[in-house]
Amino acid sequence: MAQREPNAVAHMLGLLGDEWTLLVLQQALMGATRYGDFQTRLPISHSVLSSRLRSLAENELLKRRVYQTNPPRSEYLTTARSRSLWPMLVSIWSWECLWVPEHPDPLPLMHHAVCDETFAPVVACGSCSEPVSEKDVVAQWGPSGSWPRSIPAAVTRRRSATSQAGLFPQTMTVLGNRWAFAILVAAFVGVSRFTDFQTQLNAPPGSIADRLGIFVANGVLVGTDNRYRLTEKGRALFPVLISALQWAQRWFPAPEGPAVELTHTACGGRFSAVMTCDKCTRPLRGADISAA
Numbered sequence: 001m002a003q004r005e006p007n008a009v010a011h012m013l014g015l016l017g018d019e020w021t022l023l024v025l026q027q028a029l030m031g032a033t034r035y036g037d038f039q040t041r042l043p044i045s046h047s048v049l050s051s052r053l054r055s056l057a058e059n060e061l062l063k064r065r066v067y068q069t070n071p072p073r074s075e076y077l078t079t080a081r082s083r084s085l086w087p088m089l090v091s092i093w094s095w096e097c098l099w100v101p102e103h104p105d106p107l108p109l110m111h112h113a114v115c116d117e118t119f120a121p122v123v124a125c126g127s128c129s130e131p132v133s134e135k136d137v138v139a140q141w142g143p144s145g146s147w148p149r150s151i152p153a154a155v156t157r158r159r160s161a162t163s164q165a166g167l168f169p170q171t172m173t174v175l176g177n178r179w180a181f182a183i184l185v186a187a188f189v190g191v192s193r194f195t196d197f198q199t200q201l202n203a204p205p206g207s208i209a210d211r212l213g214i215f216v217a218n219g220v221l222v223g224t225d226n227r228y229r230l231t232e233k234g235r236a237l238f239p240v241l242i243s244a245l246q247w248a249q250r251w252f253p254a255p256e257g258p259a260v261e262l263t264h265t266a267c268g269g270r271f272s273a274v275m276t277c278d279k280c281t282r283p284l285r286g287a288d289i290s291a292a
């Protein structure tokens with residue numbers, strides 16, 4: 001039975017691999033609470049907004065609270081589960097600042113209250129505190145890990161046009177679809193052939209081909225000799241993926257153990273990501289970070 005149950009990776013891809021969900025969450029974390037707040041801030045239809053608010057509440061990423069009964073009105077508040085996504089959002093922010101120069105309005109820099117400097121986040125190892133890159137971390141399937149358990153069940157989401165909205169347009173293109181997100185995870189663990197993406201992810205070939213094309217167009221993957229490899233820009237998404245994975249393993253643990261086990265090769269210890277400030281090197285906390 002446990003062989004079939006979705007693991008933390010499946011929850012991560014299913015919940016976060018959706019552009020509108022990410023946009024709604026981003027706005028909620030920046031202070032939107034009422035239906036009208038989301039509508040004003042996002043070019044989103046009634047049906048899409050209602051469905052995303054419902055699924056976010058079902059998955060305890062937002063808490064619905066009735067603030068008025070006549071007529072009935074609700075607001076949507078962040079939860080510990082959604083607030084703990086800050087390392088992923090900070091990583092996305094940093095990646096867009098560095099790698100997506102075509103922003104129509106430049107992104108604000110991030111400010112660290114502890115050292116009073118504008119900063120960029122640096123991923124460090126929780127065991128030895130040294131900074132790490134994707135080259136220093138080895139990922140292996142854990143007791144609840146395997147591709148079949150890591151792919152979310154088909155979702156019956158209302159299809160809608162890609163919006164290009166929000167502060168992080170390219171991240172939404174890169175992550176905002178469950179196949180795209182899954183391809184990216186597979187690329188990080190070394191999958192490179194078209195047929196291997198298709199068989200490992202058990203995905204429709206058309207979806208794989210579409211997404212690989214978008215990744216190549218965005219400079220995240222480069223395709224040569226029938227293989228697709230991460231570019232420097234693609235590898236720079238490591239902090240985004242690692243913080244999404246860590247979030248999922250925290251909130252969706254499997255009784256038999258983690259889906260993915262990570263080792264820091266330099267110290268040999270179990271790898272858990274700690275976000276630190278590049279200016280003062282102290283560990284970051286969500287509450288200390290704001291737009292500069």
Ligand SMILES: [Zn+2]
Pocket residue numbers: 125126127128129130264266267268269
């Ligand atoms: Zn280490």
Ligand SMILES: [Zn+2]
Pocket residue numbers: 112114115116117119277278279280281282
């Ligand atoms: Zn600092």
